[in-house]
Amino acid sequence: MTLTLQPIGVATGFDEEGMMVLDEQQRLVAVLVHISDENEVAPGQWYLEAGFGRLDGIDHPAFADLDAAQEWINQRLLKG
Amino acid sequence: MHTSFHRYNPMIRKLESIFKLTEDERQALENLPMQVAVIKDDQDIVREGDCPSRSCLILSGFTATYKITAGGKRQIVAFGIAGDIPDLQSLHLKVLDISLTTLTPCQVGFITHEALRDICTRYPRIAAAFWRETLVEGAIFREWVTNVGRREGYNRMAHMLCELLVRLRVVGLAEDHTCDLPITQSEFADALGVTTVHVNRVLQQLRADGLIKLKGDRLNIPDWDRLKEAGEFDPAYLHLENNQAAA
Structure with missing residues (x-):
């Protein structure tokens, strides 16, 4: 599935930019946040801040880059 | 051995x-x-x-x-x-x-x-x-269920830090409001039911708000009253006979 990414500010309380992840029907499936460098556990990583539908749950992984994040999201969406 | x-x-x-x-x-x-x-x-x-x-x-x-x-x-x-x-x-x-x-x-x-x-x-x-020990342990479990199930991350972490400090004081392992706390952020995440990213954010916020100071494994609580308030921490469930440890 081709996902679309749209930059968006996310009010996490830190200096962090986010990305909306939309599916082919332009529905919001996830919000990723680029973790600030002050965060010692995952600096610079893309964190699944929120997931919807099949991505909703207690799993909130962090990814090295956006490609890895999209791959994981796609796998989850297909698993259905 | x-x-x-x-x-x-x-x-x-x-x-x-x-x-x-x-x-x-x-x-x-x-x-x-x-x-x-x-x-x-x-x-x-x-x-x-x-x-x-x-x-x-x-x-x-x-x-x-x-x-x-x-x-x-x-x-x-x-x-x-x-x-x-x-x-x-x-x-x-x-x-x-x-x-x-x-x-x-x-x-x-x-x-x-x-x-x-x-x-x-x-x-x-x-x-x-x-x-009595096992009963108090049960009381602590009940408090944890409430904490993990119903408090926000910030308050949840504040509550856990309050509890650890008081318990360490009972056995003489904390001086005033300072103790060694060699629990990692990923262990806190597993105890609090949140991600390590979230644990890190919450600790940063508690630090920024002046409620805790962390230096390596050393925890210092400069404002005990405010940390207790943030964690809605009432030590009654620990059933201490000597309340000095919770002061």
Whole structure:
């Protein structure tokens, strides 16, 4: 599935930019946040801040880059 | 490993925070045979499904009691510190329903169930104190369920830090509002039911708000009242007889 990414500010309380992840029907499936460098556990990583539908749950992984994040999201969406 | 007769151990200190031991009771506790072992960090001491014939008294270090889901996710349900016997229930419940791991290098004393039964038969007040211990443990579990299930991350972490500080003070491991707290952010995440990213954010916020100072493993709480308020922390569930530790 081709996902679309749209930059968006996310009010996490830190200096962090986010990305909306939309599916082919332009529905919001996830919000990723680029973790600030002050965060010692995952600096610079893309964190699944929120997931919807099949991505909703207690799993909130962090990814090295956006490609890895999209791959994981796609796998989850297909698993259905 | 060797069998030793400790002149002094943190369990005695903990019991004495509840009631005054007679000379006989103290002697019996001091003479309780223990196999003392030094265990590295991140080692299981007992596992779910085990049928142990002894229980383990923590003499130093930190442990975690945990359960694992079918998907491999760990939930830490309790932290153990010096003076605790985190698997005391195995004295009466044959099959363990939890696993116990060291978080840091630990010194533990294994006490056989036979020796525990013997001291309980001879000293009913000690038997009652062990019973009381498991009841307080139950009270702590109830508080954790409430904390993990119903408080926001920030307040949840504040509550947990308050509890750890008070418990460490009971056994003399904290001075005023400062203690060693070698629990990692990922261990906190497993105990609080949030991600490590979230734990890190919450700790940063608590620091920025002036409620905690963290330097390596050293925790300092510059504003105890505000941290207690943030964690909605009321030490009543710890059932301390001497409230100094919670001050």
